[in-house]
Amino acid sequence: MCAAKRLTETERKKKIMNSASKVIIEKGLEKTTMEDIIAGTTLSKGGVYHYYKSVIEIFKDIMLYGIEYRNEIIKEHLYESKEIVTNEFMAKQRF
Template sequence: MGRNKYPEQTQEKIVEASIKLFIEKGYEQTTIQDILDALNLSKGGLYHHFKSKEEILEAVKQKRAQYAADMLHDLIDNTKAANAKEKLKKILYQWGASTQTHSFDTILSSQSNNPHFVMGALQNAVNQDAPIISKLIEEGVKDGSIQTTEPALCAEIFLLLLNFWTSPVLFKRNLDETKKRLSYLQSLMCLLGLDIIDNEFIENIAGSYDKTGMF
């Protein structure tokens, strides 16, 4: 890669090449030299942007968070449904079926034992994603399709349980154990007045985990 007078473009190319390598080889097996070879970049050119492979991984995590947020906003703007509850169900189904999101998750699964990394993901779920879901729940309360008294708290609980408690990566669970917890989450959300999980969603999300080799 020749000298690029736009540093942000070079940085983006480093992240994109690293994502591809992390998916193909795994994060631990990918070396800095692999990244340099993929880009025809010098060590100085890479270290100008990232001091270590760990910093590149942090950039990947940030890119995943931004991708998820952008995708969620796009789905909200473009998904049509009879009411807010049906719209939220459609959005969650498409969100869960995203191969790009699960590709990111395959990379980040290598950091499941890293407390700092997991804490950052928890904070993103509560501070970034939950308020978006909460607005949809509020719309459902207004149109009568959702019956819950605390939309904001309900959104936080839902995302924390869905993204972390049911995760086969964080707790080293198999397919059956994961589906059992997704089914229990379905029952729990019904009790909270947010019955947006159906059997099709459970099969979809479990299948996505299976396809990306998380079991």
């Protein structure tokens, strides 16, 4: 019998954010509760509250993750398109 793999902090936060994303899409941010989010994870109530104290804290991390993801996509696109991107254009970008 194999022991269950222990999740890293990043993996746990990602599970919480995934659950929150689903609930927020379904119910809206204002009607989403921590209990709704916890129900969508395999983590305990204390496990979720260890990382996040409120729905707004989770939402903030979801937004930050989205910004980082978008910036990576832009950087990849710019790298792939480097022949048409001038140094002047790159200097004006804020990453």
